[in-house]
Amino acid sequence: MKQTINIPLGSQHIALLEPVRFKFECENEKIIGVDSDVGFVHRGIERACTTKFKFDSIGYVVARVCGLCAITHSLSYTVAIEKLLGGEISKKAKYLRILLLELDRIHSHMLCLSHTCENAGFEAMFMRIMGDRELVMEIQELLTGNRVQFDYISIGGVNRDLNSTVALKIKENLYEVKQRVLGYMDEFTNNWSLSLKFKGIGALSLDDAYIFNAIGPLARASGLNIDVRNEIDYLPFDEVGFLMQTHSDGDINARNLVRLNEILNSILMCENIINGLPEGEIFTKIKGKPNGEAIVRFEAPRGELMYYVKGNGTAMLDRVRIKTPTFASIPAFSHIFVGQDYADAPAILASFDPCLSCTAK
């Protein structure tokens, strides 16, 4: 006789932001097997990139893959094309690109933290973080002209310059966000609902993180020193004060703390960029048609994002392949669930910060 029971989570569930289906095989309360399906929001973007759009407009197409890390997608694609065309962009454009990338990381991490609070049953904290996230959304709108779809990056540089009033506003708002985040640090370490309840739940050991190829905050919370910002040279992350944030516990609480520390580091980087923004042009015209292959990696808020672009010397590309962070982390996700209580599953899932529209694209 069968001893286990299958319980589905999703594809629509109160604890999920986006559609994903998990099938948990449970023995009493314990999960002993996981099966997942992530393809609910497939839109055929990779195919559209090679059949419908010319290479110079694909930067705007791939930005629509995901609303939270739109900037990382368009940036990765643009850098890949710049590599193929062989152009060099100005230092100021590079700094402005990092500025928006880090602002994007701050608001994405804040969304994840608020969602974690909601799943812990702490609605008031959820509202507080979402309210404070508006401070970041506001400066993103001032800088780029839109809240979510920034369309800020084009092949050869960036589309808008940073003027002094916007710079001042960014500094003011970031100072405010910093004070709030320091407040959250206290809540996330001392509040029972957010820290003690999460300690030891959904833990991933350092060895397992290595074996299951974990990336992003998930890996860094287990003590794995892995961050693409440390490894690439297309953007000068080392000049603006990037510091890797790691933790050794590997549980939900550790992931939350890594995200909080990353927000603080991103705020520091943004302040450094605004204080030391070099003079120069924001846009350099790059001519030609892409020919050959290029691979570009970037650190999205959820981990490593990889773009492979193949051109054939015409305006239409041969292939655009997107490997998203959530897709790469699925083996690690599935491993973490095994041995946990079913009741903890939504909280563990929220702590991964999965982005399904990225994964299904």
Added chain:
Amino acid sequence: MFSSFAKAFTNLFKTPQTIDYPLTPIEQEKEHRGLIEYGQEACIYCLKCEKACPPGAILFVPVENPPENEKNKKGLKYHYNPYLCIYCSECVRACPKPDEALWQSNKKSLPATKEDRVNESWFELERLKKQTD
């Protein structure tokens, strides 16, 4: 515990983060990326904006009574679809006479009704464009 009581008490006197929408209007950012506007007199009909537009929201289609402009030798008329536009302003950057012929405003597009025939009329224009190419 005392700190959370103190926080709860101070929260009572805080102003709300939301606005009282219909009574208080939403603040419109000056630099908000909004609808693309067109100055017909200054246009030189180079069609660069049409080629640059990623979603194809600008079409120059030949009409019977074209707008009077000496540069308009092919008898074309400018058409813009605000519902297709992604407000990226690639067209403005491609335009040889920005601010006079084509510029970006901070206005938001209004919702359309069925009577406006937004899709059908645009598909007709696209068909017409394909025939002339």
